[in-house]
Amino acid sequence: MTKSELHKEAQPLSDSSFTTPLPGSNYTAWSSMSILVKKGLVSRYGNPARFSLTKDGEKMAHDLLIVGIKDHVLTSGDSNSVAQTCKTHNSAVASSLRETSNSNTLSSSVTSPSKEMAFLIERQSSQLSVLSSKSDIETSPSYSSKLINSSENSVDNTANKDCRRKAKNKLSPMPLKKPKPIIEPTTINVQKTGYNAESDETVIFTPGSFEVILLVDTQETSGSSKGLQNDPTFSELTNFQIKFEVRHLKVGDFVWVCRNHDTNMEIVLPYIIERKRMDDLSKSIKDGRFHEQKFRLKQCGVQNLIYLVESHGNNQHTGLPLATLQQAIVNTQVVDGFMVKQTSNHRESMSYLATLTRLLSNSFNDKTLVSCLKQDIPPFNITDDLVSLITFTEFSKLSGKTRNYKVKEMFVKHLLQLRGLSVEKALAIVEKYDTPQTLLQAYEKGDGEKLLAGISHGSLNRLLGPVISKAVHQLYTSSVLT
Structure with a gap:
């Protein structure tokens, strides 16, 4: 199940909200998912992320079900209603399994444990029926008379006792290990450890619990703390009286974060700026940084x-x-989908940053911010009261040049070295042929230089054309490049 599906199905069974934290806390019911994954009770896979119980998780769920049922029977004595509840739940699980088996999104390895879980629930339901029958017999008036005449049928009476003892033993829960207490992190602990982007822990910023800060890359300043006072970027932003910090950014020149007042955790707002002076733009086109930087910006989340x-x-x-x-x-702007802002001088650029900082601060102060992974981010809408964003920790992890690239990503970077190949065109090629090996196999089957000419790209669905198709063909098939 996906995160949203789990929220929908589990919320009615939970005492805590999966989206809104308790007063004075930054954690929700979903925050416990990271513990279940770490303990091996839940497995996380796929993109977007899907979750399923492991074998240990199913065993734990079964044990908890038995304990809960037994406690209910002992306290209320109403075994009939519990048995009926189990039967109803069993029918719901069976219906869910039928839907899962018809879906193409889950593999057989995922549906099999669910069938085992349904079997366990069905077995438990039948055991409760035995307990229900036993309870009805013991409370009926005829049961006392049977006890008076029990000496006449001592063999049968002994057999009945054995049967009842076996039924009772079946309902006894398996011994459970005492769970370790979960300690809520204090403010001091959070400041030391920060947010773990590799976990599925969800952190929520409530309205008014954070401030918006503009982060300026060190490359945009003089780079020396002693010379910042004379730096034009530092001086202009100081004069505009906005909150900003100079920090090394792995991608982009300016980005905004929301910092929590209590924990100092940071969530990245969905806006990032790459600044280029015209002479620097010319140099980046010559040395290849122009396309490479745009590619990394698109991957940063x-x-x-x-x-x-x-x-x-x-x-x-x-x-x-x-x-x-x-x-x-x-x-x-047109092909890569960036918003382009042109300014006449440095002061106008800093004025634009200051204005945008104030607008973002006013727009987000009344919103609830929820941290999530890059693959779980929904499309951003400025009118939404609840916004899902990535943390600064994950932003830095996704933006690093030295991170472990997938074959598909390296293929795109390789294609971008060709003249005339934009990010959109490279992505269109990789969308159809995800690895160089796949492309070479397609070349061997035929079409040759015209293989890629009919691939469409961009919002206008324009074709790559024969020139680019020929250039890519020569790159991967010719021993001598011209």
């Missing part, structure tokens, strides 16, 4: 990407023709 282009004097001495730079800017 932040949905709204802003490309801030700043003029350099009269833009006459930039290293490339002005028309070439303008075309690159247009491609960034």
Whole structure:
């Protein structure tokens, strides 16, 4: 089941909310999922993430079910209602299993343990029926008379006692290990350890419990703490009286975070800016950083990407023709899907950052922020009162240059080295041929240079065309590149 499906099904059975934390706490019922995964009771797999019980988890669930049923019978004595409840629950599980078996999203390895769980519930239901029959017999008026005449049928009476003893033993729960107490982290502990992005622990910021801070990459300043006072970026942002910090960012030049007042945990807002002066834009196009940086920005988990282009004097001495730079800017907006903002000088750029910081602070102060993994982030809507975002820890992890790339991601980076291949075009190729080996196998079957010409890309569904198709074919099939 997915996270949202578990929320829907488990909420009626839980005393705590899966989305809203208790007063004075940043944790919800879902926060316990990370403990279940660590203990090997729940397995997490797939993208988007899906969860299922392991064999140990099913055993634990079965034991808890038996304990709960026995306690209810001992306290209320109403075994009939419990048996009926188990039968009803069994029917619901069987119905759920039928739906699961018809779904293509789960494998047989997942449905099999669920069938075992249904069998355990069915067996428990039948055991309760035995207990119910036993209870009815013992409370009936005829039962006393049978006890008076029991000496006449001592053999049968002994057999009945053995049967009742065996039925009682079947209902005895298996011994459970005493669970370790779960200690809620204090503010001091949280500040020391921070948020673990590898876990499924959900952290929630309630309205008013955080502040919005602009993070400035060290490359945008002089880089020395002693020289910051004379740095133009530091001075301008200070004059605009906004909250900002200079920090090393693995991708992007400016990003906003929400920092919790009590725990100092940070959640990244869905806006990031890459700033380029016209001469720097020219250099990045020449050395290949232009496409590589845009690719990494698209992988960082932040949905709204802003490309801030700043003029350099009269833009006459930039290293490339002005028309070439303008075309690159247009491609960034139309093809790559970035929002482009052009400014005339450095002060105007800093004014834009200050204005955007105030707007984001006013827009998010009344919202509830929920941390989640990149693959679980829903489409962002500024009107939503509940917003799911990634933490700064995971943002840094996803943005690092030295992280372990998948074959598909490395294939995209490889294709981007070809002239004329944008991120959108490379992604379109990889979407159909996810590895170089798959592409080479397709070349062996035929079509050759025209194989990729008919692939569409971008929002306008334009074709790659014969020129790019030929260039990619030569890259992977020719021993000598021209």
